[in-house]
Every structure is written in C-alpha cells, then in structure tokens.
Amino acid sequence: MITKLDSMLLPRKKFIYHYKNVRWARGRHETYLCFVVKRRVGPDTLTFDFGHLRNRSGCHVELLFLRYLGALCPGLWGYGAAGEKRLSYSVTWFCSWSPCVNCSIQLCQFLNNTPNLRLRIFVSRLYFCDLEDSLEREGLRMLTKAGVRISVMSYKDYFYCWQKFVDCKKSNFKAWEELHQNSVRLTRKLNRILQAWDLEDLRDALKLLGF
DNA sequence: ATTTTCAAT
Ligand SMILES: [Zn+2]
Numbered sequence: 001m002i003t004k005l006d007s008m009l010l011p012r013k014k015f016i017y018h019y020k021n022v023r024w025a026r027g028r029h030e031t032y033l034c035f036v037v038k039r040r041v042g043p044d045t046l047t048f049d050f051g052h053l054r055n056r057s058g059c060h061v062e063l064l065f066l067r068y069l070g071a072l073c074p075g076l077w078g079y080g081a082a083g084e085k086r087l088s089y090s091v092t093w094f095c096s097w098s099p100c101v102n103c104s105i106q107l108c109q110f111l112n113n114t115p116n117l118r119l120r121i122f123v124s125r126l127y128f129c130d131l132e133d134s135l136e137r138e139g140l141r142m143l144t145k146a147g148v149r150i151s152v153m154s155y156k157d158y159f160y161c162w163q164k165f166v167d168c169k170k171s172n173f174k175a176w177e178e179l180h181q182n183s184v185r186l187t188r189k190l191n192r193i194l195q196a197w198d199l200e201d202l203r204d205a206l207k208l209l210g211f
Numbered sequence: 212a213t214t215t216t217c218a219a220t
Contacts, residue, residue, distance in 0.1 A: 024214050031217040055217040
C-alpha cells in the first residue's frame, strides 16, 4: 500500500468545500482532481501512484493532468524509437466538476492516440450542463463514445476519497446534508444526458402509459 | 432566491 506524506494530502476543509455536491456551488473558482494510476499487467492491476491536482493559471485541471501523465506513467508511450512495447495503465479520477467541452475534446483525442490507457471518471458536480443543447453535455457523450465511463460521485466515492486523498487524521468521513439526494439527482441528470434509461424515468413512462 | 459554474483584480 502506497501512502503519502501528510503535506501531499488534501486538508479536510478544502476537500469538503470543493467536493460538496450542492446545487449552487458559488465562488469557488477552483477545481480539484484526485487520481489513482494503476499498471495493468494481464488481468491484474497494481496501484502505481495517486495524488491530487488543482487548476493553475488558466489551465483546466484535466489538461494539467494530461501534461503530468507522461511522468506518472513510465512506458505509456512505449520504449524504443518505434514506440513499441507500450505499457498499459488504468486511471481513475475524482473531479469536483465534470469536464468542459474543450477538455472533453482534448481528452478524446488523447485517448484515441493512447489505446493502452483506460480512463474512469467520477465527478461531484456537472459543469454547465443545465441547457439541453449545451456543448458540455455533448462533450460528455463524446467521452462515453471514446470508452470513458463517467459517473456522479456517491457516498461510497466520497468515503473512498476521504481515506485515500485527504489528510483525515484517522477521522471518519461525515456526509453533509443532502449528499445523497444531490448525488441521486445529478446521477439522473447524467443518465439523461448520456441517454441511458433511468429507472425513475421508466416508472414515469410506464405510469403515463397506464401500467 | 428567478442563486452558480476551472476569476479577475
Ligand atoms: Zn476544461
């Protein structure tokens, strides 16, 4: 089990402030990304590194992560001149916001060129996804088509992040009011964006049809 | 609250 120095971990208050899945997350002006990098060797995965990043000077945190990725994943681009023998990695990230359309496009391009990298995304809140025809919604669909699984964080994900990325001083994660309701609401919204049938939607549809 | 959203000073 890899562990980090306390200084490398997120302070508790900071984690709660930025990851709280409230409907109106005003005035934060920052986005955090907690990541786990695993090496894939056949059917097995080995945790290779983990940590967190924050957006810097006009650069969204997702693109900052892509810049770091070469250093995080030795051999991702292969060893020899022809770039053969690429090593396989899986990355899971937990971001306080879902990606904007620009980041989604760049991520899709990156993943297209890097089939030996698998990406799994959890988000706390949906970024600019209110309008039916928002580009951000389209970006999330593009990512899904590129093979990225995107989910809204639920209690178990906050619980995991708390013990993995936060300087929690052995304290247990304590859910805020509305964590569950907000997570369910956002999950339904994401499901609708990704055009998946949601159980509640199905119930509504059946009721409408008189069943 | 008809609230905001990876700042701009
Ligand atoms: Zn972005």
